[in-house]
Amino acid sequence: MIKLFEPLALRGITLKNRIVVSPMCQYSAKDGFANDWHLVHLGSRAVGGAALIIQEATAVSPEGRISPEDLGIWNDEQVPMLRRSNDFIAAQGSVPGVQLAHAGRKASTYAPWRGEGAVPETEGGWPVVGPGNEAFAPNYPQPQALDVAGIQKVIDDFRAAAQRCLEAGFQVIELHGAHGYLLHQFLSPLSNHRTDAYGGSFENRIRLLLEVVAATREVWPENLPLIVRISATDWTEGGWNADEAVQLAAMLKTRGVDLIDCSTGGNVPKAPIPVGPGYQVQFAERIKAEAGIRTGAVGLITSPVEAEAILANGQADLVLLAREFLREPYFPLFAAQDLGVEVPWPAQYERAKPRVHKEVAAGPR
Template sequence: MAHLFTPLTLRGVTLKNRIVVSPMCMYSAEDGFANDWHLVHLGSRAVGGAALVIQEATAVAPEGRITPDDLGIWKDEHLPFLRRITAFIEAQGAVPGIQLAHAGRKASHRSPWKGGTEVPSSEGGWPTVAPSALPFASTETAPQALDQTGIDQVIADFRAATRRALAAGYQVIEIHAAHGYLLHEFLSPLSNQRTDSYGGSFDNRTRLLREVTEAVRAELPADLPLLVRISATDWVADGWSADDSVALARVLQGLGVDLIDCSTGGNVAQAPIPVGPGYQVEFAARIRQETGLPTGAVGLITDARQAEDIIATGQANVVLLARELLRDPYFPLHAAQELGVELPWPNQYERAKPRRR
């Protein structure tokens, strides 16, 4: 059996293999509501053999959306269709997961194919919030620095979203603390210039993520795992670093986090990121090696043998695939064939399964 197709147990949840659908924004919702696009998009990856399907960044508050087209889980009315999605994923033998998110200063933008620019208030845009009144780009409107009341509301929003996610049938929760969104903004000294208990030192800058993690973990049953996605480096001097990420992983491990999903970047508009095959894997490997905490590797993982090598050599516990699964929803089934692993195909597709000679 290839290492890529061995099970992995996190608390009381067992993944049938090590292939995870990375959360990918579809920008296809209205007022936060999921629809048939999300059902087919997520469901087809479950049909394709992925072990864990993590739903895209789902806003814990309307002002936490990246765009007006983002999914949301800030009201109970969102739940009926989400239950339909989780039920279908589970029926295919996969585990339904959800990434809970707040976009911070990167909220209130148009979807990528609509230009990606700020949405003005005259067109339905909304004020954004951040640790400090510093815009992501010099051409953008400065966000409002959160006061204690606003910070308390963010924590409450993540807590309430967790309760709703459980009611909707999700078995894995991931906190989004990466890519320059709100929680990452608090972590990085480049975006967090506060002088109160949420700014300055490492302990202060990690405070909000710790408090959100504690709130989410408190709502989760003991047998359900909690993941955190981080940007392991800002890729610029004096920003959040790989050393910081190792230290943070140790802290999160003590708060009941079960796996660190290791991405990078997103908090600096023009960061020099050395993009290439597997360019972020080293961060997952280092955190796993130095802390013992399970990690997930993501970023230009595009073929079966590359993914197998990451797992077989102990660089990460799972691989999270994004664009490759957009190109090929059935990547896990095809990867199994390439690696010589016999996997059952869905009954409806069995007649198309390649036969060995």
């Protein structure tokens, strides 16, 4: 049996295979509103056979955007266009998901092809917030430390966004607790130097994430899955580490989280990250084994054989692909061909469907 094309049940949702489109910022929104680019970008991956399509980091508040061009879900007017994309995704047999995010001290920065560092308010930038007043890097905005009222607003914003997600037709929520954005900023002692109930000890540093999870679960239906993406390590001495990630994952499991999306890094500029094929899979494997929760593996997974090996070896329950899906929107259809699995193609494309080889390919297509 080829694991990559086995269904996976998460609460009341069944994924038709184990291939997930990882959230990828498109920097193509205006005032947080989705448009035709998002419809075509996400919809083409549904046509291509992905089981779950997680929409890019979608800000729960205007100040939570990474860039002025980020998607948002902070008001009701943003819902209809999101619903349009989600209805199309669901009609192709895929599950529409969304990553809810707050960028914290990494907000108000340029889209990659527009520049680097802070966007000045004269060009559409805004004041940013964080656990403290320390900027991510010298060319990033100086944040204002969140007080208790500000922290409560963040929690309320996530709750309200989750409610809108339901109205928009999303069936999976992923909370973004990775890559140096706000929830990760609170987790890591490198960015969280608070001395109140939200800083210092491990229990205090994870408090905001746990409260956001609880607020989300208050409004997110029991039959729909909740995922949390974490950076399992800062790759820096004295930072957030894999031992803490395992401990956190076990606690999240008891609080209604169904799967941990295991990434790394992003909280420290120029961290010594050993980037290479499958370099983050070890963390998905460890968290799955030690915390007893399902995991997703992500990071430079580029071939069907690689993806199948991760699942067949029990290292993760899902594989999430990002840049490979930018190169090949129909990755699952061709992966099935390479691995000798018969899967349906869209009726409109059936005439172009290749014949499936019965033997498993030795390498990527």
